[in-house]
Amino acid sequence: MTSSVRQARPPQPTLEMVADVAGVSRATVSRVVNGSTRVSPEIVVAVTAAIDELNYVPNRAARSLASRQTQALALVVPEDMTRFFGDPYFAAVVQGLTRRLDQSDFTLNLLVASSDPRHKTLRYLRSGNVDGALIISHHTGDDFVAELETTMPVVFGGRPANADNLEAYFVDVDNAAAAELGTQRLVDIGRRRIGTVTGSADMPAGIDRLTGFQRALERAGIPTDAVEHGDFTAQGGAAATRRLLERRPDLDGLFVASDLMATGALAVLRERGRSVPGDVAVVGFDDSPAATSGPVPLTTVSQPSEEMGFAMADILLRRLSGEENVPHRTIMPTRLVLRESA
């Protein structure tokens, strides 16, 4: 007889088994499990004892099927694994998410979308695995989210890329204003040949930070053409910085749209023999651990990434609980953190 691995395992106790042990009906056990007040104290005690004795844990599939809820959320990241793990920004957001979720009964399912093909992700989400979705790092091309929104409540981290999406819920900072603030610092300390390494051109955060950069320079009457595109990775930041130095050997100020990219920029400046901030002053963005991990602590525009994660989860949970008037857009404050690079 070839007994399968599965069959060899002891069966999990069920509601019914608990009911038998406690000498009540399934319905009553269900009530105490779900904390209904309408049950007599003695019975609560008896049932609780039975639950402990059998080491009972409710079966999620059954509960989900009956209640039409899963008590689970998905975090969708349309990036490859490497970028997700490589940028401390994501770590902070996830930390915030879990901090909020830990106060609830919800669990988090991580879907790094490029690892499984898009449609597999979508399939998973549409199979009723989760009650709602959190989406971060949204690119212009990621229109699969549009379909998602018709299926379940969604909250974005960062304004979604679809311009027409007025109904969307999202948590963000004013990226343009924040970038303007960071760039202004370079102007304020007397730099006049200022360039920027942008974020991804297909992401609102990348686009808006460039806009802010331009606004600051225009106001100061400085040319805004020293622009090279990065992709929010350290390598991308390094490559963009090289191109920039090629075109503008006299660069004396640099605004980089993320701290991670700034670490790449710093490495290139060092290898080219430019001192920071002596020859080139550098301002980053995020205030992530990457800002202080390198040889020269980064002056940077701080955004509350961890709080933003918390807020995202909070908003989704509130929508799920049926709360009305949940705000569509939540804009968090930013500030300039002065360290040594500018």
Add this chain to the structure above:
Amino acid sequence: MTSSVRQARPPQPTLEMVADVAGVSRATVSRVVNGSTRVSPEIVVAVTAAIDELNYVPNRAARSLASRQTQALALVVPEDMTRFFGDPYFAAVVQGLTRRLDQSDFTLNLLVASSDPRHKTLRYLRSGNVDGALIISHHTGDDFVAELETTMPVVFGGRPANADNLEAYFVDVDNAAAAELGTQRLVDIGRRRIGTVTGSADMPAGIDRLTGFQRALERAGIPTDAVEHGDFTAQGGAAATRRLLERRPDLDGLFVASDLMATGALAVLRERGRSVPGDVAVVGFDDSPAATSGPVPLTTVSQPSEEMGFAMADILLRRLSGEENVPHRTIMPTRLVLRESA
């Protein structure tokens, strides 16, 4: 009337609806959905058309309830978020896992255990959410996994900490031999005042690598007392290196039990004005991106982290499919990668 958010959404199509449209029974639709061969071609076509028309996706909860399988695995990481995201080693393992899982219908649920209290994790696991679990970064104190193993198939990344656990399935390298190899390099290039920054003392990987270090030095007749404990973080590596330099100002060789810790060590050596490899030769462990991200490329003991993730998933999947004779221990090869630091 206060209609809840949920009710406002269009209901997902069900097997039954598909059956109606296709003019067949639920059972038949179920068969084509699950790829049964015992269905006539015409009917397959009709049903497939109906599925597309309704945009049908099977409900996981129902399927799981009926089949007693979830098609989902859990990756349990008994660490805090920061360490998980901070070490490229984990990224590589996850990458390997997902690469294997993408070939299957299984999905991955990430559980970073310290974010939700242990028992919440265990509850989740025991609620029948997953068919099996993958556990990495297992510490001596994490005995909750013992209970897990009685509930479902488990595969460890790295030999589990419980010495008595002979039944366990795991994927690992020969950490002692690998560390010996790395330390031997320092001996081979003529270093004689060699120290080490160890990994966590409550993890087999940390302990075994220290053993290997000691073996190499004993064979060479070199004292083995220049040992400081790290915790597999960059900060921990830096702190341990400081303590080591304090005690052994004449240090000329350093074996660090992970590349991430080595980046911390390198930073301290630089700040202390010691050149690498001139004054102090350094050998790391992992061959993760951290090895090449710093100013001086690290000579390191390479372990196939990504392949190990792949193997973990593969073994678990094979056990789940009922395959007999799946090997309990899978030991992957390591090799020394020579770069500039030693």
Add this chain to the structure above:
DNA sequence: TTGTACGCGTTATCAG
């Protein structure tokens, strides 16, 4: 307050 009974969407076992 407690129990009965039905339904949730699928799979799987039988007949036919």
Add this chain to the structure above:
DNA sequence: CTGATAACGCGTACAA
């Protein structure tokens, strides 16, 4: 090859 029909474990009106 196809179709009833009984589970799967739980929530919840409804009745008692």
